[in-house]
Amino acid sequence: MASHSSNLWQRWFDVKELKINTSSREELKDITSKVKRSVSDIGLEDGICVLYVPHTTAGITINESADPDVATDIVSQLEEIAPRDKGYRHREGNADAHIKSSLIGNTTRIFIENGSLQLGTWQGIFFAEFDGPRSRTVWIKTS
Amino acid sequence: MASHSSNLWQRWFDVKELKINTSSREELKDITSKVKRSVSDIGLEDGICVLYVPHTTAGITINESADPDVATDIVSQLEEIAPRDKGYRHREGNADAHIKSSLIGNTTRIFIENGSLQLGTWQGIFFAEFDGPRSRTVWIKTS
Amino acid sequence: MASHSSNLWQRWFDVKELKINTSSREELKDITSKVKRSVSDIGLEDGICVLYVPHTTAGITINESADPDVATDIVSQLEEIAPRDKGYRHREGNADAHIKSSLIGNTTRIFIENGSLQLGTWQGIFFAEFDGPRSRTVWIKTS
Numbered sequence: 001m002a003s004h005s006s007n008l009w010q011r012w013f014d015v016k017e018l019k020i021n022t023s024s025r026e027e028l029k030d031i032t033s034k035v036k037r038s039v040s041d042i043g044l045e046d047g048i049c050v051l052y053v054p055h056t057t058a059g060i061t062i063n064e065s066a067d068p069d070v071a072t073d074i075v076s077q078l079e080e081i082a083p084r085d086k087g088y089r090h091r092e093g094n095a096d097a098h099i100k101s102s103l104i105g106n107t108t109r110i111f112i113e114n115g116s117l118q119l120g121t122w123q124g125i126f127f128a129e130f131d132g133p134r135s136r137t138v139w140i141k142t143s
Numbered sequence: 144m145a146s147h148s149s150n151l152w153q154r155w156f157d158v159k160e161l162k163i164n165t166s167s168r169e170e171l172k173d174i175t176s177k178v179k180r181s182v183s184d185i186g187l188e189d190g191i192c193v194l195y196v197p198h199t200t201a202g203i204t205i206n207e208s209a210d211p212d213v214a215t216d217i218v219s220q221l222e223e224i225a226p227r228d229k230g231y232r233h234r235e236g237n238a239d240a241h242i243k244s245s246l247i248g249n250t251t252r253i254f255i256e257n258g259s260l261q262l263g264t265w266q267g268i269f270f271a272e273f274d275g276p277r278s279r280t281v282w283i284k285t286s
Numbered sequence: 287m288a289s290h291s292s293n294l295w296q297r298w299f300d301v302k303e304l305k306i307n308t309s310s311r312e313e314l315k316d317i318t319s320k321v322k323r324s325v326s327d328i329g330l331e332d333g334i335c336v337l338y339v340p341h342t343t344a345g346i347t348i349n350e351s352a353d354p355d356v357a358t359d360i361v362s363q364l365e366e367i368a369p370r371d372k373g374y375r376h377r378e379g380n381a382d383a384h385i386k387s388s389l390i391g392n393t394t395r396i397f398i399e400n401g402s403l404q405l406g407t408w409q410g411i412f413f414a415e416f417d418g419p420r421s422r423t424v425w426i427k428t429s
Contacts, residue, residue: 120197
């Protein structure tokens with residue numbers, strides 16, 4: 001019993017790292033199956049899967065994964081909301097990416113029941129790249 | 144003691160479902176009292192209430208509930224930010240709703256102390272409908 | 287052992303309060319060191335630090351803290367996205383602040399490992415003031 005609890009403890013407190021490679025400057029990349037595999041490795045039956053992006057020019061969002069046009073529309077409209085070239089003060093040419101990151105957010109969560117991620121019927125998990133292409137990381141922790 | 148822990152365990156891991164009926168295409172619907180009732184049913188004294196919307200054309204947000212004009216202004220300005228008709232690629236006529244969903248977010252959390260939700264003085268919890276009217280669901284889990 | 291668990295329990299369930307003074311109407315104020323001190327006081331080795339803003343005209347976001355121009359650009363672009371004067375229905379002259387609050391969000395979280403906050407290399411935690419200057423509060427809970 002003590003040993004069972006302590007294994008559970010371990011699984012809760014472990015942070016896993018997902019490696020993501022993006023292929024364009026701006027892109028919503030579907031990482032649902034990667035996250036599912038990772039949660040399955042952790043082996044938690046019931047709880048919450050927390051995802052955290054440690055970057056400042058990227059984010060994470062949950063949206064429709066059936067039609068890839070949805071992801072494309074989100075990226076295009078964000079470009080209207082925070083255009084790339086606009087005389088920003090930040091001199092690295094990626095101020096728009098920082099703004100988009102704060103609008104979309106860098107962390108989300110999904111419930112786990114009976115060992116599987118509880119997504120809605122049409123939902124997928126997207127890594128939101130705004131200043132790629134790059135090698136990126138997503139941290140996963142369950143609680 | 145063992146039995147007390149195991150009840151607590153149960154309460155933590157249980158996901159409850161709120162049913163929401165929206166009445167317009169776009170609407171911020173105040174669900175504060177529904178969430179309060181649900182948290183009171185769960186009976187957790189101290190913890191965190193996590194809310195999750197399993198839809199891709201809706202979201203959840205915390206904002207002022209005293210003056211209903213605030214909710215109206217948020218909905219109207221989102222329509223400026225992501226107009227309904229704009230030649231999006233997604234063919235179902237609700238690309239704007241998907242974009243708004245990612246901007247507002249589909250999950251939030253509120254602290255619980257002494258068995259009650261800890262909202263700020265002016266705060267209410269709003270279900271954000273962007274492609275209604277529909278029957279919708281919000282998942283609640285405490286941790 | 288029982289006493290160790292119960293201390294841990296206490297630390298988990300305690301909500302701490304940060305006091306923030308903002309100095310302009312709109313401002314992203316870096317509160318990273320304040321949050322770090324608070325997490326260090328709580329003394330949790332591994333877990334999640336949850337931050338919650340109990341206001342409806344402010345928010346919280348994680349973004350680059352190295353170059354202060356990034357924060358300035360985010361504030362300026364939000365003013366384009368939801369301009370201050372626009373004939374909103376809410377009569378208190380701060381409808382834009384409510385809209386910005388829902389776009390940025392009022393809650394976030396950061397992982398804790400080995401007693402320290404796990405932020406990405408360039409990340410800082412910002413209190414987002416949209417209707418200041420004011421005395422504000424951020425609630426912190428670990429889980």
